Amino acid sequence: MPDTTTAIPPQAEEREFTVAERSQAQLVFRRFLQHRAAVVSLCVFVALILLAYVGGWLWKYDAGQYTPDNSVPPSWEHPFGTDSAGRDQFAQVLRGTRISLQVSVSVAILATLVGTLWGSVAGYFGGWVDTVMMRISDLVLTLPLIAVAAMLAHNFGGTWYLIALVIAALYWAYVSRVARGVVLSLREKEFVEAARALGASDTRIILRHLVPNALGSILVNLTILVALAILLETSLSYLGFGVTPPDTSLGLLVSEAQTALTTRPWLFYFPGLFIIIIALTINFIGDGLRDAFDPQQTKVRQ
Amino acid sequence: MLAFAVRRILYSIPVLIVASFIIFALGSASADPLAPLREKNPPAPQNVIDAETVRLHLDQPLLARYFSWLGGIFTGDFGPSVVSTANIGSDLADRFLVTIRLIALAMLIALVLAVVIGVLTAVKQYSKFDYTATFLGFLFLAMPAFWFAILLKQAGIEFNNAVGTQAIYTIGQVSVPPPQGTGAYILDVIGHMVLPTISLALISYAAWSRFTRASMLEVMNSDYVRLARAKGLTRRRVMVKHGLRTALIPLTTVTALDIASIIGGAVVTENVFQWKGMGDYLVTSIRMNDVYATASWLLIAATVVIAFNLLADLLYGVLDPRIRYA
Numbered sequence: 226m227p228d229t230t231t232a233i234p235p236q237a238e239e240r241e242f243t244v245a246e247r248s249q250a251q252l253v254f255r256r257f258l259q260h261r262a263a264v265v266s267l268c269v270f271v272a273l274i275l276l277a278y279v280g281g282w283l284w285k286y287d288a289g290q291y292t293p294d295n296s297v298p299p300s301w302e303h304p305f306g307t308d309s310a311g312r313d314q315f316a317q318v319l320r321g322t323r324i325s326l327q328v329s330v331s332v333a334i335l336a337t338l339v340g341t342l343w344g345s346v347a348g349y350f351g352g353w354v355d356t357v358m359m360r361i362s363d364l365v366l367t368l369p370l371i372a373v374a375a376m377l378a379h380n381f382g383g384t385w386y387l388i389a390l391v392i393a394a395l396y397w398a399y400v401s402r403v404a405r406g407v408v409l410s411l412r413e414k415e416f417v418e419a420a421r422a423l424g425a426s427d428t429r430i431i432l433r434h435l436v437p438n439a440l441g442s443i444l445v446n447l448t449i450l451v452a453l454a455i456l457l458e459t460s461l462s463y464l465g466f467g468v469t470p471p472d473t474s475l476g477l478l479v480s481e482a483q484t485a486l487t488t489r490p491w492l493f494y495f496p497g498l499f500i501i502i503i504a505l506t507i508n509f510i511g512d513g514l515r516d517a518f519d520p521q522q523t524k525v526r527q
Numbered sequence: 528m529l530a531f532a533v534r535r536i537l538y539s540i541p542v543l544i545v546a547s548f549i550i551f552a553l554g555s556a557s558a559d560p561l562a563p564l565r566e567k568n569p570p571a572p573q574n575v576i577d578a579e580t581v582r583l584h585l586d587q588p589l590l591a592r593y594f595s596w597l598g599g600i601f602t603g604d605f606g607p608s609v610v611s612t613a614n615i616g617s618d619l620a621d622r623f624l625v626t627i628r629l630i631a632l633a634m635l636i637a638l639v640l641a642v643v644i645g646v647l648t649a650v651k652q653y654s655k656f657d658y659t660a661t662f663l664g665f666l667f668l669a670m671p672a673f674w675f676a677i678l679l680k681q682a683g684i685e686f687n688n689a690v691g692t693q694a695i696y697t698i699g700q701v702s703v704p705p706p707q708g709t710g711a712y713i714l715d716v717i718g719h720m721v722l723p724t725i726s727l728a729l730i731s732y733a734a735w736s737r738f739t740r741a742s743m744l745e746v747m748n749s750d751y752v753r754l755a756r757a758k759g760l761t762r763r764r765v766m767v768k769h770g771l772r773t774a775l776i777p778l779t780t781v782t783a784l785d786i787a788s789i790i791g792g793a794v795v796t797e798n799v800f801q802w803k804g805m806g807d808y809l810v811t812s813i814r815m816n817d818v819y820a821t822a823s824w825l826l827i828a829a830t831v832v833i834a835f836n837l838l839a840d841l842l843y844g845v846l847d848p849r850i851r852y853a
Binding site: 360363370371372375379380456463465480483486493501504505507508511 | 542545546549553554557558559579665666668669670671672673677681684787788790791794795798799809810813814816820821822825828829832833836
């Protein structure tokens with residue numbers, strides 16, 4: 226998408242035709258707005274973040290604070306009920322959401338940075354550099370993620386940022402494959418060749434053509450990675466290798482509640498529901514971004 | 528084709544060897560097998576710790592330990608466990624047989640579901656069915672495997688309470704003690720498989736059906752399919768003979784490459800349904816800092832993953848002749 230100038234219908238009054246340049250970002254934004262599920266998901270997701278950070282701060286109970294009400298079902302006083310020790314589950318779920326979000330967003334950013342750098346260097350240089358670097362990524366990919374993460378997290382983990390580090394240390398390999406593929410295909414594109422023929426330097430080609438064009442795929446991948454990371458983090462916490470008390474995460478809350486499913490089902494349903502809402506909205510946002518960045522792909526699919 | 532196959536097989540061997548070293552080094556670096564002994568209250572006597580150090584080869588350097596572990600594997604010896612009476616090799620073999628039936632059946636069900644639903648949603652694109660299936664697919668993609676498994680387990684328990692007998696098994700891979708007679712034993716095993724298999728299959732199917740749908744749509748819009756229609760073939764015939772065959776080729780690769788995440792899903796599923804399989808073995812080994820057991824588990828998992836990657840490459844070569852000569 227090197228051509229970013231498009232004529233728009235006349236909006237200004239004084240002239241008959243007004244041609245305004247639209248930036249790439251504006252185009253992407255407009256296309257994103259056409260994806261209804263993605264827009265709704267984005268609103269829900271932002272609302273959820275606000276609820277977790279601002280709502281948790283405003284809410285009358287703190288997470289982990291003991292109230293006199295033990296094991297009460299959801300009510301106005303305790304929207305998500307309380308556990309057997311009298312802790313307000315709403316506050317707990319909000320804190321779990323904060324930690325789970327922090328882990329997954331850190332994983333997505335860290336893995337994307339390392340993976341993109343790794344993959345694009347491999348793709349850009351090609352040859353034996355590419356072979357060696359991609360074989361290393363392949364090696365990481367042969368290990369079942371959750372097993373290695375559990376092994377590493379058992380002795381190094383516990384706090385949320387260490388868990389994030391462990392997961393990111395494994396996820397970058399996925400990103401590097403995507404980034405390499407993008408760089409490889411972009412390197413051969415006609416507009417890169419055209420730019421080179423016009424006398425553009427390597428730096429200009431990379432900054433003006435490769436990076437903006439690769440940004441879409443990388444951003445889409447980053448979004449999806451947040452969803453994957455939150456599922457892995459909650460699974461790890463469920464197995465007992467993730468975030469440990471007194472910290473909490475959505476996975477840990479589900480894990481603690483599973484024995485009480487018959488007596489206090491609200492403890493089980495709400496954290497699970499929050500995991501699903503986060504992963505679901507992020508997947509839809511990713512889908513919308515993919516369509517927005519790559520309109521050609523949408524046309525093929527329809 | 529033979530040369531291609533031989534080349535790919537030869538290439539897998541160094542990958543496996545390097546993977547085994549990384550696994551062993553990571554396992555040894557991340558856990559101290561003697562820590563539980565040292566942290567015991569009252570602490571274990573020094574001579575016990577010294578004896579354990581020698582028994583677990585901890586007095587030797589990492590490389591020596593690695594080579595004796597790797598060499599032992601060829602003779603069926605997977606190294607000493609922290610539980611002195613345990614034999615890692617035979618334990619893993621038993622567990623492997625338990626887990627493989629869960630994974631194999633779940634993958635089969637997931638594949639059939641993915642192909643049927645993927646094709647139907649592609650054929651009836653933008654219909655009510657398409658929207659429902661797509662939404663359900665997104666929902667399963669967003670659902671944590673353990674949460675769904677716990678829900679299914681609870682549904683099974685409530686069903687049992689409603690009918691008043693143990694109609695669906697919710698715990699373990701076989702009754703304790705196992706029933707007498709081959710027929711009764713097999714029935715019992717199948718009864719225990721129902722819920723975990725459904726749970727693992729549904730979690731895996733979502734991504735695959737989305738993939739089948741996209742790949743089917745792409746094929747149905749291609750020129751040669753239009754040509755087949757133009758020369759007068761029926762829609763159904765074009766769909767099955769020309770469309771589906773081509774659309775399924777990339778799916779073989781995707782399923783084969785997903786094996787690592789299915790193994791991960793099986794670990795969680797087994798944990799929920801309290802199966803004594805590979806998943807339970809891994810979790811227990813990690814908790815006990817049983818380095819040799821954890822490394823052996825990971826080596827088996829890595830071997831399975833590499834074997835599936837190899838299979839995917841070879842299958843792709845068989846299904847798509849262009850690959851062989853590339």
